[in-house]
Structure formats: C-alpha cells, structure tokens
Amino acid sequence: MMWWAVLGAGVGCYLLKLAGLSVPPRILGNPVVARIADLIPVALLSALVTVQVLAAPEGRALVIDARVLALGVAVLLLLARAPFLVVVFGAAAAAAVVRLF
Template sequence: MIWWAVLGAGVGCYLLKLAGLSVPARVLARPRVARAATLLPVALLSGLVAVQVLAAPSGAGLVADARLAGLGAAIALLVARAPFLVVVLGAAAVTAGLRALGG
C-alpha cells in the first residue's frame, strides 16, 4: 500500500515539473509573472522555516523554544553578512547550547 503512495507521489512530482517546463516563454516574459516567479521561492521557504521553527513537537499549536533563538542567531549573522557556513554553524550552536541548558 505504501509503495503505491510513493509511486503516485513520484509521478505527481514529475508531472508538476513537466507542467512548469511546458509554460511558454512569452508567458514567463510578462512582468507580473516574472516577479511572482522570483518571489514565490522566498515565500515558500519562509513558510517552511516558520513551520519548522514554531511548530510544537506534538504537532498541535505553536511553541517558542531554542529553535526560535537559533533562527534569531541566523538572522543576526545574515544581517552581519557572515558566510553561509558560519550562519548554519552559529544557529546550530545557539540552539544546541540552549537545549543543553534546558531551554
């Protein structure tokens, strides 16, 4: 049963990718479509980050814990124009440190 779901999801992803590649160039050349195509990945990634940082482990409700402090550290490092590896390691260090302290 699970393999049918995996197979169906794979086919669905392939068809979605094919649909994106099938869009004519004249449609993508429109200013509104080009702007939406530029901003959509940022919005989706922001939503995924927010869900992963604020979701309660049980899946019900929102929680502010060490993950939120790690996100804050990452934002501060990005504003300071730190290299990406420093941002990731800094956020992980802050999160791990707070969790070690019981936060």
C-alpha cells in the same frame, strides 16, 4: 497499496513538471510572472523554516524555545553578511547556550 501511492505521486510530479515546461515563453517573459516565480521559493522556504522552528514535537501547538533565539541569531548574522558556516555555528551555539541554562 503503498506502491500505488508512490507511483501515483511520481506520475503526478512528472505531469506537474511537464505542465511547467509547456508554459509558453511569452507568459514567462511577463515581468510580473517572472517576479512571482522568483519569490515563490523564498516564500516556501520561509514557511518551512517557520513551521520547523515554532512547531511542538507533537505538532499541535506553537512553542517558543531555544530554536526561536537560534533563528534570530541566524537572521542577525545573515544581515551582517557573515559566511554561511558562521551563521550555522552561531545559531547552534546560541541554541546550545540557551538550552544549557
């Protein structure tokens, strides 16, 4: 039964990709559509990060812990235009220090 779900998901993904490729160029050339298409990945990534930071291990509650501070440190380092590795290690260090105390 599991293989049918995997195959169905694969066919669904292929059809979704095919639908995206079949959109006429005149529609994709519209500035509003282009702007929305540029912002969708940012919105999805932001939603995923928010869920991972605020979700409890059980998944049914919101939790404010060291991960929130680490995200805040990462945002501040990104606004300061720090290199990616500095952002990652800075956020990890902030979370480690908060969890230590």
